[in-house]
Amino acid sequence: MARDHIPGSIEPGGGRLRVAVIGGGITGLAAAFELSGPPDDPGDPDAPEVVLFEEAPALGGKLRSAVVGGRVVDTGPDGFLARRPELSRLCRELGVERRLVGPGATGAAVYSRGRLRSLPAGLALGIPTRLGPLARSGVLGPAGLIRAALDMAEIGRPALAHVAPPDGPPPEDEAIGAIVTRRLGRQVAERLADPLIGGIHAGSVDDMSAAAVFPALLGAARSGGSLMRGLRSPVAAARREPPSSPAVFATLRDGMASLAEHLAGVLTARGVKIATDCRVESLERDRSGWVVATGAGENPVHFDGLVIAVPAWEASRLVRSHHAAMASMLSSIEYSSVAVVTMVLDDDAMPRSLRGTGFLVPASAGRLVTACTWLDAKWPHLRRSRTRLLRASAGRYGDLRHTSLDDRALVDTLLEDLRTTSGLSGRPLDLAVTRWPDAFPQYRPGHISLVEQIEAAAAELPHLAVAGAAYHGVGVPACVGDGRAAARRVLGSLRSARGVDQALGEASR
Ligand SMILES: Cc1cc2nc3c(=O)[nH]c(=O)nc-3n(C[C@H](O)[C@H](O)[C@H](O)COP(=O)(O)OP(=O)(O)OC[C@H]3O[C@@H](n4cnc5c(N)ncnc54)[C@H](O)[C@@H]3O)c2cc1C
Known part of the structure; x- marks a missing residue:
């Protein structure tokens, strides 16, 4: 320009x-x-x-794109929360609202207990609100499930409801990880809250402000009742919305x-x-x-x-x-740094069982990959016959391993992680590596x-x-x-x- x-x-x-x-x-x-x-x-x-x-x-x-496999693909944000009014309104003012498109696939998976498992239904951001779907998802082990179920039990909950000091006034803010661990157990914090909520900031819920990032969680934690029940109403309201309601997420057909x-x-x-x-x-x-x-x-x-x-x-x-x-x-x-690799692979490289928009990998798994998005399932206008488009991410607060890898080593390590976690095979037909140093502010x-x-x-x-x-x-x-x-x-x-x-x-x- x-x-x-x-x-x-x-x-x-x-x-x-x-x-x-x-x-x-x-x-x-x-x-x-x-x-x-x-x-x-x-x-x-x-x-x-x-x-x-x-x-x-x-x-x-951060709004940036690259040409990968002949397609213009976002390498920063690839979509936005359309239920927040600010960007939808701006698109109307710019006269580009007709360029807005919704996602094709919904739902995602998390890598837990050695394989990908669909996220349980009824999550409020990343917090389970129902025991049945949580149990069926297999994301938690038996001990983790029992620990989460204690939240529903009347006995002992008052002692768990208050934040330290137990009889003092509740603090104005607290780490999301502390609330979730205290009320639902460490497994819920590590396997659901951290990848889903921490992932938004490429940070850790253990040091992330509940008041700034998830105020409803703080409210539910203060109420003294069950945390899972306290978070049910927004999830239920979303489920009751008519099918004609605007999609939760959207993107621009030409890319963000x-x-x-x-x-x-x-x-x-x-x-x-x-x-x-x-x-x-x-x-x-x-x-x-x-x-x-x-x-x-x-x-x-x-x-x-x-x-x-x-x-x-x-x-x-x-x-x-x-x-x-x-x-x-x-x-x-403070800021965290990430790297994203956008790749085109042959259709046959993808396992047939993969569904939804992609998957998340908890920090506790120790892998370099933090998330993988099936971009052309999420945004169908990016779909081309015989190839698949995906994006793998590395890096979160406290994990700078990707910064010491050159592009080739970064791609190889991510491919190896994708192989182990999702069964993906083959080499990319085309790819773009994008580094985002000091990109995500951490809300403490x-x-x-x-x-x-x-x-x-x-x-x-x-x-x-x-x-x-x-x-x-x-x-x-x-x-x-x-x-x-x-x-x-x-x-x-x-x-x-x-x-x-x-x-x-x-x-x-
Ligand atoms: C990989 C990635 C994926 C993301 N995914 C999503 C998503 O899916 N949905 C979503 O809603 N958000 C997403 N985000 C977050 C979102 O993109 C960013 O938070 C947002 O774009 C930040 O915008 P900004 O204008 O505040 O900052 P920036 O985009 O960082 O803009 C700041 C600008 O200031 C310029 N600048 C800095 N110093 C100077 C100077 N001294 N003089 C002149 N210019 C200067 C920089 O060059 C830069 O262009 C993502 C972010 C990243 C990195």
């Missing part, structure tokens, strides 16, 4: 407001979309001038990465200046706002406001000289309060907001919502400051 010319410095206070968005991932793109005005009023004279800085040659951040292209087209049409290959090196304060210095040889440029939509460790670097406490809170958010217990403090610190700096996967959810819809909310905060703060300036000017005349 060609780099737009970035306008030279303007006199602070004069003319249109000018806002910089730093980071051209989905969060920054959504922020720029919000800043550049409502879609039905693109020529709004009050709309600020917006410049989007992205250090990579292309927009999209095409979202960045659709957004870039609309932003350009609205006059947003897009500067790719343009890393923001530093931020300086001036009398009325910020001066942004890039590594692209442009002169530093004045902006009235900033949306910082980069990973938390990079946001920390950018604000360090302006708010040391905010910088250290940002840098306390206390995350919500940490984010509140970061946002309060950001509000102490003039017209600045941070947004992205590190704060209010890692999924693409959450990032869209966060980017737009950050844009509104910055605009609101700028407009009220301008209102005060005008009122003072009129009063002094």
